[in-house]
Amino acid sequence: MTDRRPPAAAAAAGPRRPGAIGLFLRKYGENRSAVAGAMLVAGLVALAVAAPLLTGHGPRQLGAVPLLPPGAEHPMGTDDLGRDIWAQFLYGGRTSLLVGLVAAAISTAIGVFLGAVSGYFGGLVDDAIQRVTEMLSIVPRYFLAMVTVAILGPTILNVIVVIGVLSWPPATKLARAEFVTLKSRSFVDAARMSGAGPWTIIFSEILPNALPPIVVQTILAVSAAVLMEATLSFLGLGDPNLISWGLMLNKAQTFLTIAPWMAIFPGLGISLFILGLNLMGDGLNQALNPRLRREAKA
């Protein structure tokens, strides 16, 4: 961490010099929209995790009057089958969260590994990986995801794997750039001279130093995965056995003009979640990158 910070930024920390993490937290805290983003994300995650505590209704429980507008008993109204939208909203958030986190973990793992190998070893391996990355970035990802899920079957596992496997190019490009810069630093030379093998250098020496931008990239990957899951579910390619915000919107289409609450709330959920993640990503980027920080102030 300390290694990445130019002297100017370190000096700006003031006389008491808090640790790198303290400095970072302070910089992040100064950015109001970044704090708002983190609060949005934390709030939505809390709602999803605490779902059973926050509603007496099951997400699929029938029985209420269909198409009821929001009221005291049903804060977000009911759908065409008389199910509580608030309950669906809470449980739907779980699906978004699950798909977002796992798919982003998959794409980041693949992306960082390929980027690390590409950047560290260079040469032919680098060329090959770069070509494949370039190709995958050009392929219309959404169309490919739709075709693949339609053919393999819309299960939650297929949805997660397809999103993860199609979304690694940004992480690869980022990790490669970091590794190309970091591999010529003196601490890497030192490790090499003390007899460390290439994999040890990649994972224990360089990777920890490349982590901050990778974390930012992962947050943006979660947001992209949430959007893709919502899109697939909206098109009828989500797991039909799991309530999700996209699936709710798919159903809401038919009743858009007579029961707009069916569409408004799940869409708000997706939008706020994605907005929160992006604000966090921007904020982290500025807090981690001294150059951007100065530009934001300019």
Place this chain on the structure above:
Amino acid sequence: MSGSSLPIVLYVLRRLVQAVPLVVGIVTINFILIRLAPGDPATLLAGEFADRATVDRLREEFGLNEPLWVQYATYLWKVASLDLGHSYRFRAPVTEIVLGRLPNTLLLLVVSFGLSMVLGILLAALSARRPNSAFDNTASTIAMLGYCLPMFWLGMMLILVFSSLLGWLPTGGMYSLRGNATGMALVADIARHLILPATAYAAYFMAMAYRLTRAKLIETLREDYIRTARMKGLSERRVLFGHALRNAMVPVIAVMGLDFGVMIGGAVVVETVFSWPGVGRLMYESILSRDYPLLLGIFVIVSFGVIVVNLLADLVAALVDPRIAYD
């Protein structure tokens, strides 16, 4: 001019050659998907309710009784000769159906893209001139929203407000139901139907163009040549639009071109929400009816379209900044 155009021609040729493995890769993905599907590939291509004879005919046609590499070669050859199979819902060749819907999608794309590029870049230029001003903050917030709202939800909300609540614009489709308008009346009718889907679609493009251009412009406006231009006594407008914007545009064009593959995905949801009779809506219909030959065919044709757009973006970037062609 003729002296400087040769590198660009060579550059374009090189990019064309580089596109070949991509095309083969996309066709290969399709082939693998057909094989990966649960069950018999012939049944997949014929449809659930096909009769025995059709399944047998397809098995013969795609060489499904032959070794895998023969199947692969057969499939490559079929795609190369533009034979993407038959849709079992429409009972017509896939290529014909998709090409029939393509103009409607292109209309939506071109209008949305044009609108968003002009507005996005103009707003970015005004924002970059005074970063963190009230104007910049407002425009940046709107761009953040445009970037984060899912297109299909934005589309639904637009319908809710402008069609359902205010009754100003139609909820969907491309023509009025009873309309047998011709000439200018027809153009006006289509334009009325185009406003909402184009807005839903353009919001994201615009946000992206805005964010990219703004960031790049702020950086560019610090360059020495900008100070020189100002000291020469050029008007601020000339400096901004004549000098800074031109240089800031290159990476913007490159990124937008490269991301076109992601952007085109929006056509499916926007056309679905607004019942716009284009390729995206066709994609949704074939998902619903599990029309696999049509699904796979749309993917191939859209991919080829994206490759062409990428090449065009490369070419435009090389024309704006000739240094690119020399790399």
